[in-house]
Amino acid sequence: MTDPPRIGVYVCDCGFNILGTVDVPEVVRYAATLEGVVAAREYKFMCSDPGQELIKKDVRELGLNRIVVASCSPWLHERTFRKTTADAGLNPFLFHMVNIREGVSWVTADKAAATEKAKALIRGGVRRVALQEPLEVRHEPVNPDVLVLGGGIAGIHAALTLANAGKKVILVEREPSIGGNMARFDKTFPTLDCSSCILTPKMTAVKDHPNITLYTHSEVVQVDGYVGNFEVTVERKPRYVREDLCNGCLECIEACVYRDRRFANAFDLGLAKRKPIYVPFPQSVPLKPVIDSHDCLYLKLGKCKQTCVDACPRDAIDLTMTPQRLTVQVGTIIVATGFKTFDARRKPQYGYGVLPNVVTALEAERLLSPTGPTEGVPRLKDGSVPQSVGIIHCVGSRDTNTNAYCSKVCCMYSLKLAHLVKERTGAEVYNFYIDMRTPGKGYEEFYKKLLEEGAHLIRGRVAEVTNAPLSKGERGKIVIRVEDTLAGFVRRIPVDMVVLSVGMEPQADAPEVRRMLTLSCGSEGFFTELHPKLAPVSTATDGIFIAGACQGPKDIPDSVAQAGAAAAEALALIDRGSVEVQPYAAVVEESLCSGCQMCLGLCPYGAIEFDREKKVARITEVKCKGCGVCVVGCPSAAIDQRHFRTKVLLEEIAGVLA
């Protein structure tokens, strides 16, 4: 492109978002004086159709060959205006976006200073765009297979949606069974559907679906590649039971040399016991036992009669199994890794872990489950049925000492637990809440129903849960001390059992997952969506989508809705067939390359090879992700980066300062 630059500068008011803090007419007047600028205009909303039309018209009539739009962040509208530029007949990379909203008007109090800053950034942008070169976007095919990470309700729903659309899905679940937390619940709010009755058919459908490959007891350990072409390494932990041979008769569990169940079952949060060889719960999918190598005598000590091996009619038990790694190729990834609950020990004033009959809500779910340790009737540690139960909301939530955010689901599940406890035990139930938050279809009605059922609702943040009695009536009880903020005095309520409604937190290993997938997260650690409103399941990494509680606290309906949305986004990519890869790759100027090979070790993607014949470095463009690390590292300045060329960036830097 040797034509002298004819630049159009378009400054957006963004309603009052920019105009309110930046003197846009003054900025436009200034922009018109810059070298190479042929047209400078102000418009209310540049991203609107008429705004974009303005650019196209000027290109047509004034023969512009470069475009600068000063408006919001390139994260929001760079694609929009590149397309406008292309529609106007120019190469889309002859456009540059200057951020004067997020970068100027929204962060500056003083109007004069904001105006000067906007001018400086536009000056840099104009000088930069004059040196930009036309580039071609590369199209890469999209592998139609999808990886779903996590087999809770969100992952299950996403996998089934995709599989039903005819796509091959690889579903990886860390636990020995899919089902996630939903499998732990007895009933779900507000309809009191039986959780198993609605979940189990979906779990079975996953197992039976010809398009789904299910890897349970497995973890994704490495992800390479880019949108459309990911290479994923899955580690299958040894189950010590061969899934291909086992038919789920469970004879082996009966035959184990341990007669008693004496090891804590993680699925029951340790409330129930299991043998070293076990299935986590009766509806497990796959219904194949797993052996815990920490508990199994043979695997721990090398000495055991191996009665399980003898009992298996199909020789499915293989105590020599080792972790296996396999690689799969997929085009898109849906992350549905879920949540963990707040550790109630962090609120020592509530007595969890000290007072035996203080349990968390998740434990209460198990106590209320027909397949749980008490077969659906909550019992105290002494085996008796509680006469009175206190449910404390917001444990760890809405609290600047722990988690400042509201976990969204706790009010509703606390009401559900209140209903179930009352139904199963006839106990008096007291709910202690700060605010009752029940927005959602049928949720407020459920709350009303609970009031009619005679649940006691006390507004106030509980100060303390104690077993120190102050009166005869409190003896042998757990006492909840709370300021009843509606009645206006402090109350002491003796109960037999306390349920702590703990909030939702990111999984403990969310940071590792985030790094592996190059996702970002908010300050509380949940994965961040690309846009909170308009791209709620997309992430900053193309081709990776998020669904369910790994993105933030949410209930089952919202998780399922998000999973469907994530599946649809993946389908849209797959059916388009190809993805655009930004042409920001590094390039070697062979005549300058001394063949020192310094760059080879710098590239994190192994994209640089040494051409032994020519004795120069060579970059494989499909492998290069465009970070530019090698550009800086080249001692002979033989490498440059497209669109971020050294001379272009130097010009922008000089421009913002001139």
Place this chain on the structure above:
Amino acid sequence: MQATVQETRFEPNIVALFCNWCTYAAADLAGISRMKYAPNVRVVRVMCSGRVDPSFVLEAFRSGADGVLIGGCHPGDCHYKEGNYKAMRRFVLLRQVLEDFGIEPDRLRLEWISASEADKVRSVVNRMVEDVRKLGALHWRVG
């Protein structure tokens, strides 16, 4: 009354080289959250802090910057795996070179700011503007 005070106050020019994935996104978040910070900083977006060539920093000082701020992802969080480590090593070396040139090394700063740390953008920029204001103008224009 206040205007006379402001007129005499030195307003430093600061160039910020922010990586696309973490610090630039954090600066966007600061905007979305309507956080106000000192207007002295001019952001230039690069894909990775590992793309920051020492010559960018020298060019900025040569063109009238009184300070340069490099922002990247936290160690271990780099979108390109390890570009920020490269940035860190180059930064240490460059500060020594600057000192040899007679430029106070504190005029160059490297900060790890993740996409969620909008508040850190505000505090880092404000602090840097104050610190550079104390150092005074650089006057290193060459040629």
